[in-house]
Amino acid sequence: MYGNTYIELSDKAKSLLEGEDPQKLAEFEARIAAGEKIEPKDWMPKAYRKQLIRMIEQHAHSEIVGALPEGTWITRAPGFRRKLALMAKVQDEVGHAQLLYSAAETLGKTRENMLNDLINGKSKYSNVFNYPALTWADTAIISWLIDAGAIINQVTNSKGSYGPYCRALERICSEESFHLKYGHDNVVFLATGTPQQREMVQEALNRWWQPIMHFHGPPDKISDHTEILMRWKVKMATNDDMRERFLDEYVPKIWDLGLTIPDQKLKKNEKTGKWEYTEPDWEEFKRVINGDGPCNKERLQVRRWAVERGAWVRRALIKADSKYTVPLA
Amino acid sequence: MKKSIDPRINRLDLPENKDGKEILHALEEWETYEVFHQKKRGDQHIHTGIVHAANPELALIMAKEAFGRRRQTANLWVVRSKDVTASLYEDADIFLTTPEKTYREASDYYCMDRIRKYQQEHGIKDRKEDRRKKKESD
Numbered sequence: 441m442y443g444n445t446y447i448e449l450s451d452k453a454k455s456l457l458e459g460e461d462p463q464k465l466a467e468f469e470a471r472i473a474a475g476e477k478i479e480p481k482d483w484m485p486k487a488y489r490k491q492l493i494r495m496i497e498q499h500a501h502s503e504i505v506g507a508l509p510e511g512t513w514i515t516r517a518p519g520f521r522r523k524l525a526l527m528a529k530v531q532d533e534v535g536h537a538q539l540l541y542s543a544a545e546t547l548g549k550t551r552e553n554m555l556n557d558l559i560n561g562k563s564k565y566s567n568v569f570n571y572p573a574l575t576w577a578d579t580a581i582i583s584w585l586i587d588a589g590a591i592i593n594q595v596t597n598s599k600g601s602y603g604p605y606c607r608a609l610e611r612i613c614s615e616e617s618f619h620l621k622y623g624h625d626n627v628v629f630l631a632t633g634t635p636q637q638r639e640m641v642q643e644a645l646n647r648w649w650q651p652i653m654h655f656h657g658p659p660d661k662i663s664d665h666t667e668i669l670m671r672w673k674v675k676m677a678t679n680d681d682m683r684e685r686f687l688d689e690y691v692p693k694i695w696d697l698g699l700t701i702p703d704q705k706l707k708k709n710e711k712t713g714k715w716e717y718t719e720p721d722w723e724e725f726k727r728v729i730n731g732d733g734p735c736n737k738e739r740l741q742v743r744r745w746a747v748e749r750g751a752w753v754r755r756a757l758i759k760a761d762s763k764y765t766v767p768l769a
Numbered sequence: 770m771k772k773s774i775d776p777r778i779n780r781l782d783l784p785e786n787k788d789g790k791e792i793l794h795a796l797e798e799w800e801t802y803e804v805f806h807q808k809k810r811g812d813q814h815i816h817t818g819i820v821h822a823a824n825p826e827l828a829l830i831m832a833k834e835a836f837g838r839r840r841q842t843a844n845l846w847v848v849r850s851k852d853v854t855a856s857l858y859e860d861a862d863i864f865l866t867t868p869e870k871t872y873r874e875a876s877d878y879y880c881m882d883r884i885r886k887y888q889q890e891h892g893i894k895d896r897k898e899d900r901r902k903k904k905e906s907d
C-alpha cells in the first residue's frame with residue numbers, strides 16, 4: 441500500500457513559482473514534458489521539492505502505520521499458511537516504507553526528521569489506518585480492497601517525474617500483486633464458506649466501505665495549483681479519476697461474490713460511463729485525518745513506544761566519525 | 770487510554786505522546802549505504818536502492834531484508850553513500866559526441882565495393898561469384 445496523499449490546494453498557484461529562475465524553470469519543465477525523469481541532484485523548483493517530500497513521506501508513513509492494523513492479526517490468523525502469508529505481507533509493507541523514506545530522503549529531509557514528524561502528528565498518513573481491523577474478515581477486506589486502491593494510486597504515480605520515487609513504486613507494485621491475490625483469496629474463502637463466515641465478511645465490507653470511498657481523498661478543486669502539479673507530473677490523476685478506476689475494477693468483483701455494498705445509490709450510469717454513488721462523509725474524513733479517529737492516538741503511541749524502546753541500541757551504535765550523507769538515488 | 774483490540778498493545782506501557790518531543794536525534798538512523806544487487810552468478814551487480822546501517826556488516830543484513838527478501842539473489846554489495854563519487858548531470862554534455870564517433874563501430878567499415886572494382890579492373894576472380902554460380906547449377 442498506500443500512496444494516497446492529500447496535497448494542500450490552498451496556496452496560490454503563483455507562489456509555487458515565486459523567485460524561480462525562469463530559464464532553469466523552462467528547462468526543467470521541458471525535460472518533464474519530454475518524458476525524462478528528474479534525478480536528486482538536478483535543479484528543481486522549491487515547490488516541486490516540497491510537494492514531493494510531503495507526498496513521498498506521507499506515503500512512507502502510510503506503509504509503516506498500515507502494517508499495524510494487520511499486524512495485530514498475525515498471532516490470530518487462522519492456520520499456519522495464513523500466518524506466514526500475513527507476516528510476509530506486513531513485512532512487505534514495512535519494506536515499502538523503507539524504500540519510500542529513502543526516496544524522500546534524496547530530496548533532503550532526513551529519516552529521523554520524517555519519523556519525528558510522524559510521531560508528533562506533523563505529517564499525515566493514509567486515513568484508513570485510523571480505523572481498527574475488528575475481525576479476521578476486516579484484514580481480508582483491507583488486504584484486498586485497500587491494497588487494490590493503493591495499487592491504482594501507485595501504478596499511476598509510478599509514471600511521475602521524480603526518478604527515485606518511480607523506481608521505488610515499480611518495485612512496490614510488483615510486490616503488491618501478492619497482497620491483492622492473498623486478500624482476494626481470503627475474502628473468497630469467507631464469502632463462500634459457512635453462513636457465519638459470509639456474515640462476518642459482509643459486516644467487514646460494510647464497516648470498510650466508507651474508508652474505502654475516502655481512500656483516494658476528497659474531490660480535487662481544480663485550480664492553477666493542481667494544474668502546475670500535474671504539469672510537473674507530481675500529481676498524475678485527480679482523486680475522483682482514481683476512485684472511478686477503483687470502482688470500475690472492483691465493484692463487479694464484489695458483486696460476483698453476491699456481497700452487497702452499503703450504498704443504495706451505487707451504480708454505473710450507462711450513458712455517462714461514470715459511477716453514481718453517495719458522497720462519503722467528508723466531514724468525518726477531515727475530523728479523522730486531523731487526529732480524532734478511533735485509532736489515531738494508539739497508532740502514534742505504538743510507533744513512539746517502538747522508537748523509544750530501541751533508542752539505546754541505535755545510539756550505542758553511532759560511531760564518532762559517522763557523518764550523514766544524502767543517499768544518491 | 771481506550772483499550773486496544775490488540776491484547777499485546779494493552780500490555781505495553783504506552784507513552785502519552787503529547788509533548789511534541791523530538792524522539793529521534795540526528796544520526797540515530799546512522800549512515801546511508803548504496804546497495805548493488807546481483808541476480809545470479811555471472812550477472813552484473815546493479816544499483817537497487819539504499820539502506821541505513823551502523824556499519825557495513827549490518828548494512829548487508831538490511832540489504833538482504835530489503836532487496837533479497839523477494840527476488841532471486843546471488844550476491845549483494847553495499848557501499849557507503851559518502852564513498853561514491855559521481856559525475857554530474859550538468860556535465861552530461863561530455864557524452865553528447867559519443868554517437869557521432871562512428872569510427873568506433875564495426876558497422877561503419879565496408880570496403881567490398883572497392884575490392885570488387887579492383888578485382889574487375891585487374892582480372893582477379895571473385896571467390897564468392899564462383900560459389901554463387903555453383904549453388905545455382907546444383
Ligand SMILES: [Fe+2]
Nearest residue numbers: 441442533536
Ligand atoms: Fe505497500
Ligand SMILES: [Fe+2]
Nearest residue numbers: 441587616619
Ligand atoms: Fe500492500
